Amino acid sequence: MALSEVNNDRGELRILENLDELRTDLADYIAELSEAAVKERGVFAIALSGGSLIDLMGKLCEAPYNKTVDWAKWYIFWADERVVAKNHSDSNYKLAKDGLLSKVPIVPSHVHSINDSVSAEEAADEYMFVIRQLVKTRMVSVSDISDCPKFDLILLGMGPDGHIASLFPNHSALDETDEWVTFIIDSPKPPPERITFTLPVINSASNVAMVVTGESKAEAVHLAIDNIRPDCPSPPARLVQPTKGKLVWFLDKPAASKLDGLQFSE
Numbered sequence: 001m002a003l004s005e006v007n008n009d010r011g012e013l014r015i016l017e018n019l020d021e022l023r024t025d026l027a028d029y030i031a032e033l034s035e036a037a038v039k040e041r042g043v044f045a046i047a048l049s050g051g052s053l054i055d056l057m058g059k060l061c062e063a064p065y066n067k068t069v070d071w072a073k074w075y076i077f078w079a080d081e082r083v084v085a086k087n088h089s090d091s092n093y094k095l096a097k098d099g100l101l102s103k104v105p106i107v108p109s110h111v112h113s114i115n116d117s118v119s120a121e122e123a124a125d126e127y128m129f130v131i132r133q134l135v136k137t138r139m140v141s142v143s144d145i146s147d148c149p150k151f152d153l154i155l156l157g158m159g160p161d162g163h164i165a166s167l168f169p170n171h172s173a174l175d176e177t178d179e180w181v182t183f184i185i186d187s188p189k190p191p192p193e194r195i196t197f198t199l200p201v202i203n204s205a206s207n208v209a210m211v212v213t214g215e216s217k218a219e220a221v222h223l224a225i226d227n228i229r230p231d232c233p234s235p236p237a238r239l240v241q242p243t244k245g246k247l248v249w250f251l252d253k254p255a256a257s258k259l260d261g262l263q264f265s266e
């Protein structure tokens, strides 16, 4: 049984009994957002991340979703990408292609991955240019309070250090407010070179989902969600605060185990 609770400040918390329930809830959530966006705008602009997220999205490749989702209307982006060849085992593109995109009828020209044959800086600039063109044609919507792209959904994982996308604790990329996409060459988690959406873009999305599982994330989940003392470290995940959009956390019980005021009966 899922324990679901709304926390006004930090978004909606969905705490799932086990990974199977989380996979189903996540697939339902994505399918519903896709349907709503296609109805309203004719397209669904979704940004993926790496890590366990793609595996947790796996139910989308199965019935009924593989038949009911309007895959031809999906436009795919990455909230962050490692600057490696697309066929490299570290590539977030490869992870998503192997685990999801090759299993459903996505239109290949709707898949917007980075240029893997240039430097991290050039890849970030080019990716921003690509997104700018798609904002112009409204394949990606635009925020009405800034000039930022407004993705229909940005899906993020979180590391045990509280990083999201490739925005790591105490890294200057967290302060980037001018660019939509920035690059880093010193990621504490290998590989070192990455591109990443900046916080203004993440916080301009219509929907942001944080998909976080496992006990190793419990402390970071607590620090990201609960009311913490000002002297506690504030992880990057705490800075995910969509200005007008909706934030939903998908957590399993181990990841939620250090949240204040939650007790699970066995």
Ligand SMILES: O=C(O)[C@H](O)[C@@H](O)[C@H](O)[C@H](O)COP(=O)(O)O
Pocket: 049, 050, 051, 052, 053, 080, 081, 082, 092, 156, 157, 158, 159, 163, 164, 165, 166, 189
């Ligand atoms: O490029 C990356 O390194 C990933 O995008 C990364 O940000 C990931 O989402 C988190 O580290 C959570 O990963 P797990 O869910 O596998 O723990």
